[in-house]
Amino acid sequence: MPLLKNIITGFSVFSLAFPLPVLAIAGWEVKLWMLSAIMAGLLLLGGLLRKGFNWLGKSKIFWLGVGLTLFSLLGIVNSPEKIYSLKQLAVLAALVVLGIFFEFNVRKFSREIYLGLAIGLLVNSIAAIYQNIAFENGWLHFEIMAARPNAFFPEADWLGMYLALGLVPFLAALANGKNASLPEILKNNYLLYAFSLLAITALIITVARASWLALLVEMGIIIAISVYSNIKTYGLRLTAYGFLKKSAIFTSLIITSLIFINIFNLSRFNIPDRFRSIFFREHVITVAENPNTGESFKINLEEIELYREQGYIVKENYVADENILSRKGRACGAWDIIKEHPILGSGLGATMIATNYEHNANNLFLEWWASAGLGGIVLIIGLIVYQVVKGVQLLKNNSHKATLVIAGTAGFVVVNLFNASIFLAFAWFYLVWLLSITKHRT
DSSP states (O other), rough: HHHHHHHHHHHHHHTOOSEEEEEETTTTEEEEEHHHHHHHHHHHHHHHHOHHHHHHTTTTHHHHHHHHHHHHHHHHTTTTSHHHHHHHHHHHHHHHHEEEEHHTTTTHHHHHHHHHHHHHHHHHHHHHHHHHHHHHHTOOOSSSSSTOOOOOSSSHHHHHHHHHHHHHHHHHHHHHHOOOOOOOEEEEEEEEHHHHHHHHHHHTTTTHHHHHHHHHHHHHHHHHHHHHHHHHHHHHHHHHHHHHHHHHHHHHHHHHHHHHHHHTTTTOSHHHHHHHHHSEEEEEEEEOOOOOOEEEEEEGGGGGHHHHHHTOEEEEEEEEEEEHHHHHHHHHHHHHHHSSTTTTOOOTTTTHHHHOOOOOOOOHHHHHHHHHHHHHHHHHHHHHHHHHHHHHHHHTOOOOHHHHHHHHHHOOOHTTTTTTTTHHHHHHHHHHHHHHHHHHOO
């Protein structure tokens, strides 16, 4: 049985790297993690039969799942598509089962969990870089959005979230030089650096700007906690040296990634301009202007020479970033749904129903409030506050655990302000992982 759990745990974490459907049964899309959830559920059922309900009651994710399920059921009363909301509730139940399984097994199988995560990050990073190379060369690339790799995720933003959050334990190990649970090969600092460089390069070319911000926040917290914990032990001079060293490591990762992207033409996006647009809400576009009429219109980069040959003046203009405006509109749409039923909510998938099932989940907190009402949003915020408090408490005697919990939670909040992960299996695993760190060896 331990060997079976060992295999299923590692496979389950690895399966989170492939959320695209693998098959369809009676109109239901089946994903790899769902198969993992079935295996995990059978193991949990066996444990329940042997140990009784009290054993299951020790799980925080179980009680979180019970609460979210209850509030989601109440919200279905107001759902305009009750069958659809019930289907989403079934997905939630599968996520909760997988979450409980992870919660009970993080301590025993932490090495398998880190190995599954590392392989998933590696495979997706290589796939993402290949996609952009293939796109530029006209090969088969499977990208959903032109020049924005999605690897094995439904869209580039989800891949960015996976990479930004999944990197936390590896960046912490790179900065602090410790994590006994890492795969043996990644305990070598040079290989760990190369691994992080590959994942960050993939993250940058996704142009998932919320995930960029999350990565920077995570790096900043890792360095800040290191300074806080070291200054008492090593004094100001050695702490300052450590601060500069770790800052140099993280800065070099980003700069080297950008150099590789430019040298090998891995992205056609103006990366600095896209980062600037986060704060100024506008970005550069290339336009062709008719010198006789003054008429101008947006063109693609590969069309520049074509329009120049036709006598057009090609130049760059700053315009409002349509992606930021779109996200603002989606947030306002979710808020409109919340105002209709602020207490009970409108059932899982309420915002999807309102937009004819077009993907628009862009704020975790608004999504849960719209779906499961006031009870749902209180549970989610309560969980995050709990993790932050536990992380701060860990600062007293275990700075490494504190780093993982605080940096991981902060990154989770940042990406979910713009790309809600309400039904992303990896996000549920991530929350369980953070919860487990507060109790167990990592």
